[in-house]
Amino acid sequence: MTGADQARQDAIRELLERVVEALGLQGTVEVSGDAETITGTVHGEQMGLFIGRHGQTIDAVQHLAHRAALAASDEEPAPRVVVDAEGYRARRSEALHRQADDAADEAVRFGRPVALDAMTASERRLVHEHLRDRDDVETYSEGDEPDRHLVVAPAA
């Protein structure tokens, strides 16, 4: 691991530990990854407060962890940062795949574009990649943050 990777992982670890403590939660923090993606995972129970409604707290923590990693080292390339707790990202990814499949089926059946709920950039990428293999639909983003969302449309 390079000095930059180490500095970034340390910054993410400390940030997550501070947040877990400030939220009054019992949890241990594990950070792993490489120059491309760093994942910080909080292991513990009762992580509801850390995750927040619709994941808004864990997404906020993930954004801050990403910014803190960039502040710790400005060496290129900048890594992606994922923050997870209690399997939240896997559950969320399954739910997003389901929403994407439903939207794609609807777009094809009725021959019109279907807008999905607003999502963060990483979630939009996840849905976009999930639907990339289907040749009967295409996806694109519309709107401005924080309301930016994907649209699934029948392939032209």
Added chain:
Amino acid sequence: MKDLLEYLVRALVDEPDRVTVEQFEEDDGTIVLELAVADDDYGKIIGRGGRTANALRTVVKAAAVKENRRVLVDIVD
């Protein structure tokens, strides 16, 4: 909450020594955290479209839930 906000902001800026957070309490019990940073660091704590400022507020509010308090983060420039 004040300590958490100070910590988070110091992790983001170029000049951590110039981060200050002042805490006030309103009559209705709401805690107000007034945050100031070095002039060149405001962009870093506000972020594109205000995204970083919103993330700071979201995390500090989650910490306030634990203490059953309302908290406002005021970015002063």
